[in-house]
Amino acid sequence: MTAIASRLDVSYKTVQHARRKLGVEVSRNRARPTYPAELGDQVVRRYISGESTGQIARAIGASDSWVQGKLHAAGVALRPSGKLAARTEELSERYRNGESSGQIAAAIGVTDTAVLSRLKTVARREPGWAARAFAVRHDAFSDPLSSAAAYWAGFLMADGCVYDTGRVTLALQERDRGHVEAWLNFLGSSNKPLQSQPVSASRTHPAVRGQVSSRRIVDDLVRHGVVPRKTLAGVPASDVLVASPDFWRGMIDGDGTVGLARGKYGPVLSLCGSPVIMAQFAGFLSVALDDFRRPSVLERKDSGVIRVVQMSGVRARRVVDLLWGAVDLDSSSESRGGFSAHPCLQRKVPRVRSALGWRTRSELGLA
Numbered sequence: 034m035t036a037i038a039s040r041l042d043v044s045y046k047t048v049q050h051a052r053r054k055l056g057v058e059v060s061r062n063r064a065r066p067t068y069p070a071e072l073g074d075q076v077v078r079r080y081i082s083g084e085s086t087g088q089i090a091r092a093i094g095a096s097d098s099w100v101q102g103k104l105h106a107a108g109v110a111l112r113p114s115g116k117l118a119a120r121t122e123e124l125s126e127r128y129r130n131g132e133s134s135g136q137i138a139a140a141i142g143v144t145d146t147a148v149l150s151r152l153k154t155v156a157r158r159e160p161g162w163a164a165r166a167f168a169v170r171h172d173a174f175s176d177p178l179s180s181a182a183a184y185w186a187g188f189l190m191a192d193g194c195v196y197d198t199g200r201v202t203l204a205l206q207e208r209d210r211g212h213v214e215a216w217l218n219f220l221g222s223s224n225k226p227l228q229s230q231p232v233s234a235s236r237t238h239p240a241v242r243g244q245v246s247s248r249r250i251v252d253d254l255v256r257h258g259v260v261p262r263k264t265l266a267g268v269p270a271s272d273v274l275v276a277s278p279d280f281w282r283g284m285i286d287g288d289g290t291v292g293l294a295r296g297k298y299g300p301v302l303s304l305c306g307s308p309v310i311m312a313q314f315a316g317f318l319s320v321a322l323d324d325f326r327r328p329s330v331l332e333r334k335d336s337g338v339i340r341v342v343q344m345s346g347v348r349a350r351r352v353v354d355l356l357w358g359a360v361d362l363d364s365s366s367e368s369r370g371g372f373s374a375h376p377c378l379q380r381k382v383p384r385v386r387s388a389l390g391w392r393t394r395s396e397l398g399l400a
Contacts, residue, residue: 178273187282191283202244264306300345300384304341305340321355360376
């Protein structure tokens, strides 16, 4: 094929493409061509004098890759070639001015990959941004994590879904529509509509679902332990999340309970999740609160996979105070268009207030 390319004055790849199109098989027993050592010196001289690797290859009856290999071995840097030669600055400027790599490639008549290879020094946007109908903040879960990001990572760990395809969804009951909207506000997608999900055989209450697509958000969440099929995966949360009260407040808002204070027994707080996450929660409490006995991680009778951590009375109140201490309970974090620095599920706020206001008989001086 190399000899044919040289005789026809075309590239080796052109001959190879024609062979495949015609269905011509390659003989596996044919020996690879060998070239005299002095031919390598000739290649270097001709390339330095201005000929391209393709021109040299066709002239001497060798492949373009063999010529490039000789140049690499001699330490000769290859010149930019093709339609994009010496156009890197132009491509970078067009990209910075708002054109996508696909739009630039279509205008010039090259592939998207060829354009992207010239934009290595330019801060790249998320793929597909130009075709988006709704904006999204791709760095929402990038380091350093904000308090709001830690909270929503916890809520997604409990109630959200992360997909390998780059999608993140959050579906809650209709009564919690404002919380799904607050999540979209945090992600910079405040104008994105929610999808209503009516009652069905598998759903006893009407629900609403929000969804965003961002490979970077998914990658960041996975890095912190919020992974696809998270319950069965048994992946621990990152050290950054485990140390954050906001993260655990998000977990409890999603998969936990704060019970109303009742008489001398006081409030009840519980959280359920995978064994590894519940072990992390118990460890967090024993470190974050002074003289706090590490709670037990208990099995649930209705599940062989899920575990639960539960406490009541003064212990529950201390945990509620730790996790909700920075939250402004008097202002809503579920208003459309903005988001709170310390979000919480508004439906649970009355129970949180009840837990924080509860006192033992001894504390009230009645014992």
